[in-house]
Amino acid sequence: MKLEKYSIGVGDRFGRQGLAQLAAVQKAQQQGLAIVPVWNKSHREHTIIHTTPAAVRAEADAAVREGGWQGRYYVDADHIGLHNVDVFLESSDFFTLDIAAAIGQTAAPEAIRQYVDHLDVYLGPLRIDGVAETFEVTRGRIEWIASKYLEAIRQAGCIYRHIEAAKGPGNFVTEVSMDESHEPQTPLEMFFILAALAAEGVPVQTIAPKFTGRFNKGVDYVGDTAQFAKEFEEDLAVIRRAAQEFDLPENLKLSVHSGSDKFSIYAPMRQAIRKYDTGLHIKTAGTTWLAELGGLAVSGGEGLQIARQVYRRARGRFDELCGPYATVIDIDRDQLPSPDEVETWTGGEFADTLRHDPACENYNPHFRQLLHVAYKIAAQMGSRYLDALEAHRQVIASEVTENLYERHIKPVFLD
Numbered sequence: 001m002k003l004e005k006y007s008i009g010v011g012d013r014f015g016r017q018g019l020a021q022l023a024a025v026q027k028a029q030q031q032g033l034a035i036v037p038v039w040n041k042s043h044r045e046h047t048i049i050h051t052t053p054a055a056v057r058a059e060a061d062a063a064v065r066e067g068g069w070q071g072r073y074y075v076d077a078d079h080i081g082l083h084n085v086d087v088f089l090e091s092s093d094f095f096t097l098d099i100a101a102a103i104g105q106t107a108a109p110e111a112i113r114q115y116v117d118h119l120d121v122y123l124g125p126l127r128i129d130g131v132a133e134t135f136e137v138t139r140g141r142i143e144w145i146a147s148k149y150l151e152a153i154r155q156a157g158c159i160y161r162h163i164e165a166a167k168g169p170g171n172f173v174t175e176v177s178m179d180e181s182h183e184p185q186t187p188l189e190m191f192f193i194l195a196a197l198a199a200e201g202v203p204v205q206t207i208a209p210k211f212t213g214r215f216n217k218g219v220d221y222v223g224d225t226a227q228f229a230k231e232f233e234e235d236l237a238v239i240r241r242a243a244q245e246f247d248l249p250e251n252l253k254l255s256v257h258s259g260s261d262k263f264s265i266y267a268p269m270r271q272a273i274r275k276y277d278t279g280l281h282i283k284t285a286g287t288t289w290l291a292e293l294g295g296l297a298v299s300g301g302e303g304l305q306i307a308r309q310v311y312r313r314a315r316g317r318f319d320e321l322c323g324p325y326a327t328v329i330d331i332d333r334d335q336l337p338s339p340d341e342v343e344t345w346t347g348g349e350f351a352d353t354l355r356h357d358p359a360c361e362n363y364n365p366h367f368r369q370l371l372h373v374a375y376k377i378a379a380q381m382g383s384r385y386l387d388a389l390e391a392h393r394q395v396i397a398s399e400v401t402e403n404l405y406e407r408h409i410k411p412v413f414l415d
């Protein structure tokens, strides 16, 4: 199973927007862009919303059937480890092995020694086309990278073989993610990480590094865009070289997590993948839930009541909701409107404040980030929330499709 060059991770908290998400991919296809959808959901999300991996598979299959999609599509077990992969085995055909937590764990000295011996052909100056710096590779430097990453990669190998034993080799796509680690990976680290993954026998097709800057949930990139562009290009250069050098799939590509709404880096990303004629996977999970909430608000009536209530309760449970996302949100409480004020807003005002349109003066990224992490409240509303999605299906679907196509697929892949 070989993942296509361009793919988009479409998360869906409540599993009701599969068709609307697929419609965005189909619009892109009509514009001549070959891109495939990947429905992804993490164990963390399933736990908070009380959904199951089987439901994601059912949603994807139903969307594809109803939407008449002829192309390939995937269901991604996002951010899994050995302790929680089993519930995903049957319904997923794409697995994101999360090694971030194991980075820095100590590898066996013997494993480190073998690894350095295996790579001693790279000792001395190492030039990688597309990377300005010439690296001076020493045993010490490889040992240092090994002591940081080798144990994490050994664990990725264990998870991979566990999945392979259940599904059979070649029957699923493997991604390795490090995006939730503390520091960005340097190009040289990336090169030797890929070497280790190849040696471990993990046929990684997409790799998600941690990039420089902040990838806050649902809002634009915060950081030095020129530095990001440089790192992104260097990663592409390293991946190209590693795919030639090591036993790795030829379609190996970058995966960008928390990739939704990062408008200021979409142009550099698009230019870089064109320059290198390479693929890209971009995960956009939470943006669909926010489009859904905006759709409810503009629907008025009960839909607007629900949207206002989600906000009021989110204010009351600020610490509980923000806690698990502390490292990926930046909310200034003073910039949040009071729930009483929001109670007086029209649906249009609510949606304008929420919708990520930097040109709109009502847009408030603090309001948006708080609602991004507030999906638990909607989940607790149960059938009241789900019935409203059903009642206002068309308005919501058009918000979801437009958001994914106009604000994400188009600027990343087409413009």
Ligand SMILES: [Zn+2]
Residues within 6 Å of the ligand: 079, 177, 179, 180, 257, 258
């Ligand atoms: Zn991630």
